[in-house]
Amino acid sequence: MPALELIEYAEASPEVRAVYDDIMATRKTDFINNFWKALARDPATLRRTWESIKQIMGPGALDPLTKEMIYLAVSATNQCRYCIASHSASARKKGMTDEMFGELMAVIGMANETNALAVGYQVEIDEQFQTS
Amino acid sequence: MPALELIEYAEASPEVRAVYDDIMATRKTDFINNFWKALARDPATLRRTWESIKQIMGPGALDPLTKEMIYLAVSATNQCRYCIASHSASARKKGMTDEMFGELMAVIGMANETNALAVGYQVEIDEQFQTS
Amino acid sequence: MPALELIEYAEASPEVRAVYDDIMATRKTDFINNFWKALARDPATLRRTWESIKQIMGPGALDPLTKEMIYLAVSATNQCRYCIASHSASARKKGMTDEMFGELMAVIGMANETNALAVGYQVEIDEQFQTS
Amino acid sequence: MPALELIEYAEASPEVRAVYDDIMATRKTDFINNFWKALARDPATLRRTWESIKQIMGPGALDPLTKEMIYLAVSATNQCRYCIASHSASARKKGMTDEMFGELMAVIGMANETNALAVGYQVEIDEQFQTS
Amino acid sequence: MPALELIEYAEASPEVRAVYDDIMATRKTDFINNFWKALARDPATLRRTWESIKQIMGPGALDPLTKEMIYLAVSATNQCRYCIASHSASARKKGMTDEMFGELMAVIGMANETNALAVGYQVEIDEQFQTS
Amino acid sequence: MPALELIEYAEASPEVRAVYDDIMATRKTDFINNFWKALARDPATLRRTWESIKQIMGPGALDPLTKEMIYLAVSATNQCRYCIASHSASARKKGMTDEMFGELMAVIGMANETNALAVGYQVEIDEQFQTS
Numbered sequence: 171m172p173a174l175e176l177i178e179y180a181e182a183s184p185e186v187r188a189v190y191d192d193i194m195a196t197r198k199t200d201f202i203n204n205f206w207k208a209l210a211r212d213p214a215t216l217r218r219t220w221e222s223i224k225q226i227m228g229p230g231a232l233d234p235l236t237k238e239m240i241y242l243a244v245s246a247t248n249q250c251r252y253c254i255a256s257h258s259a260s261a262r263k264k265g266m267t268d269e270m271f272g273e274l275m276a277v278i279g280m281a282n283e284t285n286a287l288a289v290g291y292q293v294e295i296d297e298q299f300q301t302s
Numbered sequence: 303m304p305a306l307e308l309i310e311y312a313e314a315s316p317e318v319r320a321v322y323d324d325i326m327a328t329r330k331t332d333f334i335n336n337f338w339k340a341l342a343r344d345p346a347t348l349r350r351t352w353e354s355i356k357q358i359m360g361p362g363a364l365d366p367l368t369k370e371m372i373y374l375a376v377s378a379t380n381q382c383r384y385c386i387a388s389h390s391a392s393a394r395k396k397g398m399t400d401e402m403f404g405e406l407m408a409v410i411g412m413a414n415e416t417n418a419l420a421v422g423y424q425v426e427i428d429e430q431f432q433t434s
Numbered sequence: 435m436p437a438l439e440l441i442e443y444a445e446a447s448p449e450v451r452a453v454y455d456d457i458m459a460t461r462k463t464d465f466i467n468n469f470w471k472a473l474a475r476d477p478a479t480l481r482r483t484w485e486s487i488k489q490i491m492g493p494g495a496l497d498p499l500t501k502e503m504i505y506l507a508v509s510a511t512n513q514c515r516y517c518i519a520s521h522s523a524s525a526r527k528k529g530m531t532d533e534m535f536g537e538l539m540a541v542i543g544m545a546n547e548t549n550a551l552a553v554g555y556q557v558e559i560d561e562q563f564q565t566s
Numbered sequence: 567m568p569a570l571e572l573i574e575y576a577e578a579s580p581e582v583r584a585v586y587d588d589i590m591a592t593r594k595t596d597f598i599n600n601f602w603k604a605l606a607r608d609p610a611t612l613r614r615t616w617e618s619i620k621q622i623m624g625p626g627a628l629d630p631l632t633k634e635m636i637y638l639a640v641s642a643t644n645q646c647r648y649c650i651a652s653h654s655a656s657a658r659k660k661g662m663t664d665e666m667f668g669e670l671m672a673v674i675g676m677a678n679e680t681n682a683l684a685v686g687y688q689v690e691i692d693e694q695f696q697t698s
Numbered sequence: 699m700p701a702l703e704l705i706e707y708a709e710a711s712p713e714v715r716a717v718y719d720d721i722m723a724t725r726k727t728d729f730i731n732n733f734w735k736a737l738a739r740d741p742a743t744l745r746r747t748w749e750s751i752k753q754i755m756g757p758g759a760l761d762p763l764t765k766e767m768i769y770l771a772v773s774a775t776n777q778c779r780y781c782i783a784s785h786s787a788s789a790r791k792k793g794m795t796d797e798m799f800g801e802l803m804a805v806i807g808m809a810n811e812t813n814a815l816a817v818g819y820q821v822e823i824d825e826q827f828q829t830s
Numbered sequence: 831m832p833a834l835e836l837i838e839y840a841e842a843s844p845e846v847r848a849v850y851d852d853i854m855a856t857r858k859t860d861f862i863n864n865f866w867k868a869l870a871r872d873p874a875t876l877r878r879t880w881e882s883i884k885q886i887m888g889p890g891a892l893d894p895l896t897k898e899m900i901y902l903a904v905s906a907t908n909q910c911r912y913c914i915a916s917h918s919a920s921a922r923k924k925g926m927t928d929e930m931f932g933e934l935m936a937v938i939g940m941a942n943e944t945n946a947l948a949v950g951y952q953v954e955i956d957e958q959f960q961t962s
Contacts, residue, residue, distance in 0.1 A: 201430060203428045203431070204425045204428050205416070205420055205423075205425050208423040208424075208425045209423065211423075211667075211668060212664075212665075212667075212668030212669075212671065212672065214668070214753070215668060215671065215672045215675070218672075218750060218753070219415070219416065219419070222412055222750070223412060223416070225746070226405070226408045226409055226412050227409070227412075230401070230405050231401040231402040231405050232371075232402055232406065232409075236368055237409045239364075239368070239372060240371060240372060240375045240406060240409045240410060240413070241409060241413045242554065243372045243376050243379075244376075244378075244379045244409075244410055244417065244682075245417055245553075246550045246551075246554035247376045247379040247550055248379060248414070248417045248645055249549070249553050249645045249908055249909045249910055250417040250420055250553075250645055251427065251553060251556070252420040252421070252425050252426075252427055253413070253416065253417050253420050254554060254556060255427045255428075255432075255556065256428070256431050258431075258556070259430070259431050267363060268871060268872075269363040269872075270363040270364055271871075271872075272363075272871060272872030272874070272875060273358070273362050273364045273369070273872075274372060274554075275550075275551055275554045275555065275872065275875065276358045276872065276878075277358055277359070277364075277372045277373060277376075278376055278551075278554055279548070279551045279554075279875070279879075280355060280358050280359075280373075280547060281372070281373045281376035281377060281385070282376055282380070282546040282547050282549065282550040283351070283543040283544065283546050283547035284337070284351065284355075284385065284543070285377055285380045285382040285385050285513070285546065286510045286511055286539075286542050286543050286546040286904075287337075287341065287351070287510075287542075287543045288337055288382055288384040289382060289384070289509075289510050289513050289514075289518055290506065290518060290538075290539045290542055290543075291337075291340040291341065291343075291539065292340075292515070292518060292519065292522070293336050293337050293340045293384050294336055294384075295336075295383065295384055295387045295388075296335045296336050296387075296388070298333060298335070298391070299335070299387040299390075299391050300387075343532060343535075344532075344533075344535075344536030344537075344539065344540065346536070346540070347536060347539065347540045347543070350540075350882060354878060374686065376550075377685075378682045378683075378685050379682055380513055381685045381776055381777045381778055382513055383685060383688070386685055386686060386688060387688065390688070400739060401740075403739075403740075404740030404742070404743060405740075406686075407682075407683055407686045407687065407740065407743065408740065408743045410682050410683075410686055411680070411682050411683045411686075411747075412679065414678040414679050414681065414682040415676065415678050415679035416675070418642045418643055418674050418675050418678040418772075419642075419671055419674075419675045421641075421642050421645045421646075421647060421650055422638065422642035422670075422671045422674055422675075423671065424650060424651065424654070465958060467956045467959070468953045468955070468956050469944070469947075469948060469951075469953050472952075473947065473951065475796060475799075475800060475951075476797075476800030476801075476803065476804065478621070478800070479800060479803065479804045479947075482618060482804075483807075483944065483947070486614060486618070487940060487944075489614070490933070490940050491937070491940075494929070494933050495927060495929040495930040495932075495933050496930055496933045496937075500896055500899070501933070501937045503892075503896070503900060504899060504903045504934060504937045504938060504941065505937060505941045507900045507903035507904050507907075508814075508904075508906075508907045508937075508938055508941035508942055508945065509941060511903075511904045511907040511908060512907060512942070512945045514777055514945040514948055514949060515955065516949070516953050516954075516955055517941070517944065517945050519955045519956075519959040519960075520955075520956070520959050522959075523958070523959050531891060533890070533891040534891040534892055536891075537886070537890050537891050537892045537897070538900060540886045541886055541887070541900045541904075542900060542904055544882055544886050544887075544901075545900070545901045545904035545905060545913070546904055547879070548865070548879065548883070549904065549905055549908045549910040549913050551865075551875075551879070552865055552910055552912040552913050553910060553912070555865075555868040555871075556868075557864045557865050557868045558864055558912075559864070559911065559912055559915045559916075560863045560864050560915075560916070562861060562919070563863070563915040563916050563918075564915075597826060599826070599827070600821045600822055600823070600824050601815075601816055601821050604819040604820075604821045605815065605819065607928060607932060608928075608929075608931075608933075608935065608936065610932070610936070611815075611932060611935065611939070614936075615811070615815070615939075618808055619808060619812070622801070622804045622805055622808050623808075626797070626801050627800075627801050628767075628798055628801045628802065632764055632767070633801070633805045635760075635764070635768060636767060636768060636771045636802060636806060636809070637805060637808075637809045639771035639772050639775075640772075640774075640805075640806055640809035640810055640813065640946075641813055643771075643772045643775040643776060644775060644810070644813045644909055645909045646813040646816055646817060648816040648817070648821050648823055649809070649813050649816050651823045651824075651828075652823075652824070654827075655826070655827050663759060665758070665759040666759040666760055669754070669760045669765070670768060672754045673754055673755070673760075673765045673768045673769060674768060676750055676751060676754050676769075677768070677769045677772035677781070678772055678776070680733070680747065680781065681772065681773055681776045681778040681781050683737065683743075683747070684733060684780040684781050685778060687736040687739075688736075689732045689733050689736045689780050690732055690780075691732070691779065691780055691783045691784075692731045692732050692783075694729060694787070695731070695783040695784050695786075695787050770950065773949075774946045774947075774949050774950035777945070777946075777949045778949075779949060782950060782952060783952065786952070802950075803947055803950045803951065806950055807943040807944070807946050807947045808943065810942040810946040811940065811942050811943035812939070813909070813942065814906045814907055814935075814939050815906075815935055815938075815939045817906050817909050817911060818902065818906035818914060818934075818935045818938055818939075819935065820914060820915065820918070
């Protein structure tokens with residue numbers, strides 16, 4: 171069954187190889203992680219997702235490490251194990267220390283706690299937070 | 303019915319007032335937002351939540367603005383409207399520009415997209431991301 | 435547009451009325467809340483949902499109030515505002531005190547916090563918790 | 567410990583066997599997947615869940631394959647690995663091609679992205695979408 | 699405060715207007731819904747999101763109405779009110795009848811129920827669903 | 831890579847050992863589960879989380895078993911496998927029978943179903959549930 175089929179470079183179409191090449195060049199590595207090899211079954215999604223990631227995760231008003239930590243915040247909230255594993259590795263590479271990781275998780279935990287409390291207590295949005 | 307009852311300072315118990323006073327002193331404001339006024343119905347949760355927030359959201363290995371943006375990432379993923387409204391205001395106060403907000407949302411959106419793709423494609427965690 | 439159309443008793447089909455009658459008789463009230471009036475657009479779902487709720491939420495190994503609090507735990511986690519509002523009312527009717535509500539919310543908040551921590555720290559399931 | 571105990575046909579009660587028999591007859595297979603063997607510990611839930619699934623997933627205004635893809639959309643959003651695995655298999659059996667699967671995942675990914683953006687940007691519902 | 703600022707056509711930059719024009723031309727309407735007016739604060743995200751949506755939601759192996767229903771499945775699961783409102787309207791326009799909507803919601807509800815049951819019962823993935 | 835590093839008692843700092851000692855004394859066991867050994871990498875989070883759990887999960891207006899079931903309701907909704915495994919074990923220890931577990935799961939499943947239906951049908955909160 172094709173559900174877990176991963177497309178390796180050797181068997182990839184030219185269209186898929188072009189994306190793989192760009193991933194490896196951009197990341198200065200010869201490692202393509204499974205996420206891309208899985209998406210490669212649908213080359214249009216592979217290309218669009220990679221183009222978006224490349225554009226979004228690069229430096230800008232926010233630095234790349236901050237962006238990886240935001241990614242981890244979403245992934246922990248969604249309980250996405252693959253995403254936690256892969257983006258923890260990326261964040262480490264970009265300089266996340268143990269101390270930063272600890273604080274990151276503390277904020278993520280607290281935010282998930284207060285999110286549930288805010289809706290459970292049916293808190294109305296303060297006028298001061300209303301915007302126009 | 304008590305579900306939306308907010309405890310105002312004037313009617314608060316000394317225990318609750320002590321937390322309100324600390325919130326106002328810490329934040330250098332005389333504004334207590336509804337979240338705390340709702341939690342005040344359960345003084346133990348009010349105190350524990352405030353003490354935790356104060357400890358976690360202050361400066362450390364991560365700066366306070368980065369922490370607010372991580373909070374927003376969790377809140378957008380959880381679809382918590384109150385939390386988005388209140389922490390957007392906090393993040394703005396701590397220096398989040400329009401450009402930073404735009405990039406923050408772009409990362410949050412992308413992370414939610416790839417989280418769903420990772421599980422939908424049943425991607426296995428790469429050996430390189432396995433840790434020991 | 436029909437999206438928010440609520441089916442009132444007076445205009446309901448006999449099939450829908452039969453469900454409404456059973457809701458009112460079971461709950462000893464003449465109030466049908468909007469959830470049922472919305473579902474009534476699809477009588478099969480209305481009937482199946484009501485039959486399931488009636489069977490599940492009645493007394494058994496767990497008492498009805500405990501079940502309402504479990505309902506609230508799910509609803510706060512899902513950020514479902516309607517569900518929080520309606521099941522808070524039900525829980526109050528069945529005897530939930532302010533103190534019980536406070537503890538309920540404290541547990542819900544803590545569980546959401548530790549759920550995020552467990553996946554963020556990539557905690558493996560202990561052998562002792564493995565079952566066979 | 568009973569948490570992962572699966573009830574096999576040979577050891578099942580007549581009540582459970584009746585459901586298993588109906589599952590096998592309806593699906594024209596002699597394979598009962600683990601989900602049902604786990605639910606069998608609570609025969610009332612087993613029966614109610616199967617009866618609902620059988621009624622809901624059959625042909626109607628929507629065809630069975632469309633329904634399986636909707637199931638996958640919910641399961642990917644919830645990060646439910648078991649559900650993705652089992653309903654991917656069902657969808658394949660009912661005719662989902664690789665191309666359809668690719669488009670399905672693209673829509674699921676995009677919807678999860680824009681859901682987060684909609685709440686993050688605090689977008690108000692347009693009057694044109696308000697219904698009455 | 700800029701959090702809810704919507705960028706109207708008259709005040710939009712040429713870059714934003716180009717996207718608005720394409721939205722109106724593609725959808726054969728002169729109505730731009732609030733989602734796009736909110737995203738317009740970040741023109742890069744506006745353009746990327748619109749280009750992706752246009753590519754993904756058009757006809758392909760899946761028809762546009764099926765795609766809208768998949769969108770609704772994700773949005774109901776995420777409890778995203780804006781997304782439900784806007785994509786319900788789109789689905790109606792593309793031919794979703796009341797009966798189809800009723801079945802769609804029944805599947806979404808059932809999928810959310812069984813997702814929780816699958817993890818709560820700690821169901822292991824069947825060998826038959828393991829893929830390679 | 832440190833992502834899965836668990837801090838065993840023998841190698842723990844005095845600060846971490848003090849928490850481990852309190853966990854074992856409070857729970858009358860010599861077993862520290864992986865969750866705490868993972869959190870121990872960040873002693874501040876370890877201590878705060880344990881202190882909160884100890885305070886919240888003890889007897890009060892709600893009994894400890896009810897609290898464990900509420901924990902399970904959150905964890906099943908969030909699809910948190912570790913949390914389901916560990917809190918199922920705790921709930922069993924505190925007296926959860928098979929019948930109670932079955933009813934618990936039935937309520938959790940039903941709540942997740944109706945949460946999705948409530949937002950999908952865009953149900954407005956009834957005036958009777960509005961509070962002030």
